[in-house]
Amino acid sequence: MKTLHTLIAATTLVGAFSATPAALAVDEYNVPKGTTIDGHGVALRANDVVALATGLGVVPGQARHTSVHDGVAYYFASREALEQFTAAPEKYMPQFGGYCAFGVAKGKKLDGSPRFADVVDGKLYLFLNAEVFRMYEEDRAGVIAGAAANWPGMHRVAVAQVNGRGN
Numbered sequence: 001m002k003t004l005h006t007l008i009a010a011t012t013l014v015g016a017f018s019a020t021p022a023a024l025a026v027d028e029y030n031v032p033k034g035t036t037i038d039g040h041g042v043a044l045r046a047n048d049v050v051a052l053a054t055g056l057g058v059v060p061g062q063a064r065h066t067s068v069h070d071g072v073a074y075y076f077a078s079r080e081a082l083e084q085f086t087a088a089p090e091k092y093m094p095q096f097g098g099y100c101a102f103g104v105a106k107g108k109k110l111d112g113s114p115r116f117a118d119v120v121d122g123k124l125y126l127f128l129n130a131e132v133f134r135m136y137e138e139d140r141a142g143v144i145a146g147a148a149a150n151w152p153g154m155h156r157v158a159v160a161q162v163n164g165r166g167n
Contacts, residue, residue, distance in 0.1 A: 005138075007028070011025060018029060019025070021111075025087055026094065026159065027097075027109065027158050027162075028155055028156055029041065029043065029070070029071075029072045029075075029097040029098055030097055030099045030109070030111060030112055030126075031043050031072055031098065031099035033072075034074070036063075036073045038064070038068070038073075040068055040071060040072060040073040041070050041071075041072055041073065042072075042073045042074075042075060043073065043074050043093075043094070043098055044061075044074070044098065044114045044126075045114060046060065046061050046063075046075045046088075046099055047059060047060055047114045048061040048075065048076045048077040048081055049061075049076075049085065049092045049094070049124070050081040050084050050085050050092050051081060052094075052114055052117055052124060053091070053092040053094075053119060054092075054119075054126040055119060057068060058097065058113075058114045058115055058117075059077045059126065060077065061074070061075025061076045061077055062075060062076070062077060063075060065077065065078060065079055065081065065082040066082075067082055067085055067086050067089070069085075069089045069093070070077060070157065074089075075154045078140070085094050088095050091122070092124065092125050093124070094112060094117075094124045095123050095124060095147070095151075096112075096125075096126075096147055096151050096155070097155055098112045098126055098165035099111070099112050099126070100112045100113075100126060100127050100128040100132060101126065101127060101136065101143060101147045102126040102127055102128065102132045102133075102135060102136045102143050102147070103128060104127075104146075104150050104151055104154065105142075105144075105145075105147040105150060106146075106147030107142045107150055107154070107162070108162060108163050109129055109134070109154065109159045109162045109163060110128045110132075112125075112126025112127060112128065113126060113128060113129065115133070116128065116129060116130060116133040118133075118136070118140070120140065125144065125147075
């Protein structure tokens with residue numbers, strides 16, 4: 001009987017440690033899961049991140065122009081935009097995993113909408129909605145600094161846990 005308990009305890013411990021890497025990567029990016037054939041979440045609600053990051057606004061991407069970076073699918077409106085992204089993805093990717101920068105500054109992971117975006121010093125920031133974007137505009141530097149300070153402690157943590165609904 002003692003051997004059985006030891007085996008169960010060892011199996012539980014191994015299971016906990018083997019699940020840790022997946023748990024650490026949970027909700028690192030603001031994407032729905034399983035939206036592509038390969039199971040990758042699609043960033044920015046399938047809008048072209050290059051268009052958004054270069055000030056062209058919200059431009060729908062197309063699945064035929066897809067790049068997967070760090071496990072996330074990005075759709076582009078053209079082959080040229082796809083090639084720009086592929087050459088330098090970090091230049092275009094939204095900050096804070098695509099979560100609302102104002103929310104991150106407040107310690108929450110909130111949806112970031114491409115409709116409410118800002119590019120500051122060449123970096124793309126997303127916001128939840130028009131009201132939150134207005135609040136951000138009152139103190140852009142403060143919001144960005146607060147989000148940058150909070151993000152390292154929350155980007156590998158599940159949304160439910162960060163937002164107070166998890167374990």
